[in-house]
Amino acid sequence: MAGSLVSVEKKGDISVVTLNNPPVNSLSFEMFSQIDQTMQQLISDASVKGIVVVGAGRNFSAGFDLSSVSKDVQPDFIATNMPKTHHMLDRMEDSPKPIVAAIAGNALGGGCELALGCHYRVADKTATLGLPEVKVGLLPGAGGTQRLPRLVGLMDGLQVIGQGKTLGAAKAHQLGLVDLLVEPGQVLEAAIQLAVEKSNQTSHPKAREKQDKLPPREMAEQMFAMARHMIESAPVKFRAPGRAVACIEAGALNGYAAGIAAEQKLFVDCYFDEEAQGLIHFFFASRSTGKIKDLEGTSPMKVGKVAVIGGGTMGRDIAFVHLLAGYPTHLLEVDQPRLDAAVATIKGHFDRRVEKNQLSPADAEKLFAQLTPTLDYPSLSDVDLVIEAVFERMDIKKDVFVKLAAACKPGCILASNTSTLPIGELARVTKDASKVIGLHFFSPARAMPLLEIIRFDATSKETIQTCLEVAKRIKKTPVLVRDCYGFLTNRIAFAYGAEANALLEEGASIEAIDQATVAFGFPMGPFTMGDMAGNDIAYHAIPGMMKAYPQRARKVSPLVEMMFKTGRHGQKAGKGFYAYDASKKAQPDPEMASMVETVRKDLGISARKDISAEEITERIVYTWVNIAADCLEDGTALSPDDVDVATVMGFGFPAWKGGAMNYARHVGFGKIVTSLDQYAAKYGKVYEPSAWLRRAAEKE
Ligand code: NAI
Secondary structure, three states: OOOOOEEEEEEOOEEEEEEOOOOOOOEOHHHHHHHHHHHHHHHHOOOOOEEEEEEOOOOOEOOEOHHHOOOOOOHHHHHHHHHHHHHHHHHHHHOOOOEEEEEOOEEEOHHHHHHHOOOEEEEEOOOEEEOOHHHHOOOOOOOHHHHHHHHHOHHHHHHHHHOOOEEEHHHHHHHOOOOEEEOOOOHHHHHHHHHHHHOOOOOOOOHHHOOOOOOOHHHHHHHHHHHHHHHHOOOOOOOHHHHHHHHHHHHHHHOHHHHHHHHHHHHHHHHOOHHHHHHHHHHHHHHHOOOOHHHOOOOOOOOOOEEEEOOOHHHHHHHHHHHHOOOOEEEEOOOHHHHHHHHHHHHHHHHHHHHOOOOOHHHHHHHHOOEEEEOOOHHHOOOOEEEEOOOOOHHHHHHHHHHHHHHOOOOOEEEEOOOOOOHHHHHOOOOOHHHEEEEEEOOOOOOOOEEEEEEOOOOOHHHHHHHHHHHHHOOOEEEEEEOOOOOOHHHHHHHHHHHHHHHHHHOOOHHHHHHHHHHHOOOOOHHHHHHHHOHHHHHHHHHHHHHHOHHHOOOOOHHHHHHHHOOOOEHHHOEOOEEEOOOOOEEEOHHHHHHHHHHHHHOOOOOOOOOOHHHHHHHHHHHHHHHHHHHHHOOOEOOHHHHHHHHHHHHOOOHHHOOHHHHHHHHOHHHHHHHHHHHHHHHOHHHOOOHHHHHHHHHO
């Protein structure tokens, strides 16, 4: 009766339909077709009194198989199959026999929509439900935009779908998405029981016909206006959330059929949009970075306790993320006042998690109690991993590493959060270089998802594997790179800053450069970013960068030194490329504009008035691509996908363009090489296309 992706077993009068596509029971049109045939047969079989749908293994279903999404799929294929899925779910709802979803693990996307087409949903307390499609540029295309808002109410439906939220089972129960919550391991039994109880009824709740949670038209229109306003005022403009809201709106104001028609049209628009293609590429790239071929078969060490050295901007956040993940964590500072300040900030981070209902007060207290503030190295004798985050100076870091090598037990991993300095040099002052590694967090480390892991020649596989495991536990996405000055991310960042300065000297304004990059899709422009990170940091790192990469070195703009000397260090100093008021709002600064004019005059540059937004973004983005290609050529980066993840998560390259190298592939490597050659002829060898890019262009 069932196909290979679906199996059926009879439990008394109830038939249990099992989705069987390991590991997460991902869905496809073929799978929907098999479910449909199975359901039709069971509904017409007089011996069956009720139906339960369950997932094989730990998940109900994590949704549609995203690896099948491709711009090469024919639009007709989607357009013909979508209505079939919609009809299947309608038929399931129309069944006179009860259909119960038994949900454990994830019921996401299409998985959640399948559950919404059942009459009743029983969930294990640890299950997760939701419609996160907009996060990959799509929208729920199996009736989810219609059934979910009718079940949970318009406001919550708009939020869950428009923001791509996932819900814990308890919240889903509270909202009406789940009918019955049960203890883990009991979901199938409870679902069968419910099907038996409901089997003497001939009509069952149909989400698509539910009206009681839809507000009156006028109130609904206000809610849609609000949702649209939120989407339009978001710093990064995505198209999928607006399209999803349009589907909900069509259904809520004009009825289910109109909503489904909108879903069928707008899903296809999303599917073939650059946004979905880029986001789905990024989705898979970000899941691949932790899987390193040459580490296969290497077991990680057990990390029980962690220590962080230096409780400044970075150290206090790094300690916080480890505490949050349940690691007992030592924090070492140079004196009591600095230690106290760091501890107070960490406490504040926990308090905010409690305020936002992300942690219970008891859990926050328990996790915070695992913090051991200290001024003594000997107290670190039993830690398994140390992360150093002191000032960015080799002499100070070496001094710390000498002390750590003396105080820590053999086998303890010694990591540095340095932004640029070579890890190999630090390793020389330790006893066991195989245990030395770079763990480069991004600021603010409690929020930024990227962790650049830096291996040098002597770093052992076990050390790397252990750090990859820790990254997973602290919920960071790792990108493994080779040791060199600036690693992958800061090599790109410095070239980015230098290109922005070159455009500024040539005649573009600070605001025009920032606006053009934001219009391209970055959350902020290079000057806003410089002001946030601190322009003094860039100033200090420039000499090292010039020495390490002479082929990419260009004359440093005199502006850099002028800004440093006049204290234009950025937001923290109240002035940088912009002026900042007490609320840290950036304002164009006439003083800065006249400094730029002075520099142009001194350099004998008459400002070009014809620098277009296209030229700004092309020069900036192609520079990113060129330096990333250098990093691939010399082995700093392992793969273009790693570059994509690092550029999106580290510096906000638009995720919907898939990352710097995915974007380059999309534009065409050949086109980029031609442009860079032209810039090189005009401005010099700093634009010379990387050998990696030239080869990629030849292979196109
Ligand atoms: P920071 O100046 O805010 O904090 C450094 C802390 O280290 C201070 O609290 C200081 O008291 C402490 N410290 C200095 N010498 C020490 C010693 N010998 N023993 C113990 N503690 C000591 O600096 P920040 O920004 O936290 O940077 C720390 C490291 O992280 C640097 O290597 C930096 O390059 C790197 N980094 C910084 C990022 C940022 O955006 N701020 C981003 C990524 C990495």
